[in-house]
Amino acid sequence: MFPFLFPKTTAYGYRKHRKSVVGEIPGRKLYGLFLVDIERSAKKIxxxxxxxxxxxxxxxxxxxxxxxxxxDEKNWFGDDYILELSSPGITRPLRFARQYVKNIGRWISVETTDGSMYKGMLSDADEEKITVKWEEIKKEGKKKIKEEKVLILEYNQIKEAKIQIKI
Structure with missing residues (x-):
């Protein structure tokens, strides 16, 4: 999954067992956890x-x-490492369909693979696509008319998407 993040001297053991290490997390209290990303620098994982x-x-x-x-048991990273574990937070891009589903009803910014940018409410998401809705205000003479826009994107059309805080 992320073999390039680990030095060759220690990566083999990790690569061989990485799915079972993170995938088979014990205890019902941890049910539903899934790996989003791993970053590694000198001593920090x-x-x-x-x-x-x-x-x-x-x-x-x-x-x-x-x-x-x-x-520690497998000694994949030696004795001197720092493990930081956290949720992705709103500053990190969404990577999996289940993250989109979890965030239905929240505001989102989406950059598509063709370079277009959209901001709106994530109104629907499933295993194949997302739906984003927003309002645009158009002027007709002296009147302002609100027009609802709807965008349906398949995941392969999304370059990056992040949750937005709407104030």
Whole structure:
């Protein structure tokens, strides 16, 4: 999944078992967690996870302890590493259909593969596509008319999408 993030000296063990390490998280309290991204710098391993039911401090804490135990036992990163575990937050792009589904009803910005930019409310999402709605105001003479716009995008048309805070 992310073999290029780990040095060749330690990557083999991790690559061989990565799906079972993050995929088979024990305990019903952690049900529904899924891996979003992993970033690695010199000594820091940042793991971003999300949950269909929302992330909590307790879920992050339990998963962090679980992963530290495995990393220490397997010695994939040596003794001197820093594990940071968190939810992706609103600054990170959405990567999986289940993240879109979880965020239905929230405001989103979408950049398409053709370079177009859209901002609106994520009104629907499934395994194949998303629907974004917004209003545009048009002038007809002295009147302002609100017109609802609807955009349906398949995931392969999305270059990047992020949740937006609407104030």
């Amino acid at each position: 940042a793991v971003f996870v999300d949950s269909d039911s929302g992330m909590t401090f307790q879920k992050c804490q339990q998963l962090s302890r679980y992963l530290e135990g495995i990393f």
